[in-house]
Amino acid sequence: MAILDFFFPKTCLACGKEGRYICSECLAKVPVLKSVCPYCEKPSIDGLTHFKCQKKYGIDGLTSIWDYEGVIRKAILALKFKYSTEVGIELSDVFVQYLKSTKYLLPKNTTLVPIPLFWHRENIRGFNQSEVIGKLIAKEMGWGFNPDLLIKKKSTKSQVELSVAKRKENLQGVFAVCSPNILNTNSNILLFDDVFTTGSTLKEAAKVLKHAGVEKVWGLTIAR
Numbered sequence: 001m002a003i004l005d006f007f008f009p010k011t012c013l014a015c016g017k018e019g020r021y022i023c024s025e026c027l028a029k030v031p032v033l034k035s036v037c038p039y040c041e042k043p044s045i046d047g048l049t050h051f052k053c054q055k056k057y058g059i060d061g062l063t064s065i066w067d068y069e070g071v072i073r074k075a076i077l078a079l080k081f082k083y084s085t086e087v088g089i090e091l092s093d094v095f096v097q098y099l100k101s102t103k104y105l106l107p108k109n110t111t112l113v114p115i116p117l118f119w120h121r122e123n124i125r126g127f128n129q130s131e132v133i134g135k136l137i138a139k140e141m142g143w144g145f146n147p148d149l150l151i152k153k154k155s156t157k158s159q160v161e162l163s164v165a166k167r168k169e170n171l172q173g174v175f176a177v178c179s180p181n182i183l184n185t186n187s188n189i190l191l192f193d194d195v196f197t198t199g200s201t202l203k204e205a206a207k208v209l210k211h212a213g214v215e216k217v218w219g220l221t222i223a224r
Contacts, residue, residue: 013078013087014071021078021090026071032098038062038199038219046105057210059203059217063106064196064224065098072223076194079129088129092136095222099141107188107218111144112137113209115193115201116152116175133222134192144187150205151178175205177212188216196224 012023037044038061039053048061066072078087099106114130131147138145153176189209191202196219206217 010086012071013074021084021087022071022075022094027094030070030072031067033064033067033224036062036224038196038202048105057207059191059199059206059219060107061105062196062199062202062219062221062224063104064219064221065095066223068195068197068223076129076223079133080194085132088132089136091222092133092140095133096137096140099137106190106220107216109188110190110218111146111149111187112141112190112192112220113146113149115191115205116147116150130193133194137192143190148178149189150175150208175208177208187214188218189214190218190220192220194222196221 009018010021011018012026013021014026014029015023017023017025035044035047036042037048037050037053038059039049039055042050044050044061046061047063049059054060068076072091075087075091078084079091112134114128114134116131117128128147135145135147137143152174154174191205191209193201196202199219202219202221206219209217
């Protein structure tokens with residue numbers, strides 16, 4: 001890697017400074033978010049779902065660290081569309097640093113479950129970015145990690161250009177528990193994805209897990 005760094009030096013994705021993909025100066029410019037309820041997106045203590053917003057098969061809370069802008073946005077896009085696992089390593093590193101340095105309320109006895117890709121999309125890309133980053137985060141935080149709990153049963157349209165209603169419709173029925181035999185209902189599940197936009201993806205996945213018998217499902221994303 002030292003030889004590669006010599007010929008192709010790492011440069012900050014935002015400012016171009018050599019040394020890292022995510023330099024400390026540019027990271028400091030990205031706003032750290034206040035906790036909100038994942039349904040109404042109004043302020044909530046520790047990201048807990050408000051009592052009036054709670055659903056029987058809904059998500060119990062949300063932790064997202066940064067606003068989806070600046071060097072964080074560039075890093076997520078680089079990982080998604082340029083397939084740079086080196087960017088993923090740096091992104092997971094700064095994410096874990098913030099999780100450890102700030103007292104975020106997260107469930108105990110936790111298993112991190114990354115949002116899956118449809119098999120064809122994953123084959124084309126070569127990896128699932130949420131799984132790659134999620135595995136690194138789980139290891140550093142001492143959490144369980146289960147990338148095989150959920151599967152995505154069918155391909156869907158990109159969520160980017162869709163309205164809130166269309167996003168929900170697009171994701172209905174796309175997730176399933178891979179096998180009841182690998183489901184530990186005593187564990188709290190941290191559903192991990194890179195970005196929380198409308199929350200349709202996390203909420204649909206949480207619904208499937210709750211129907212399967214999981215008691216607590218929390219959302220965890222890098223950005224919102």
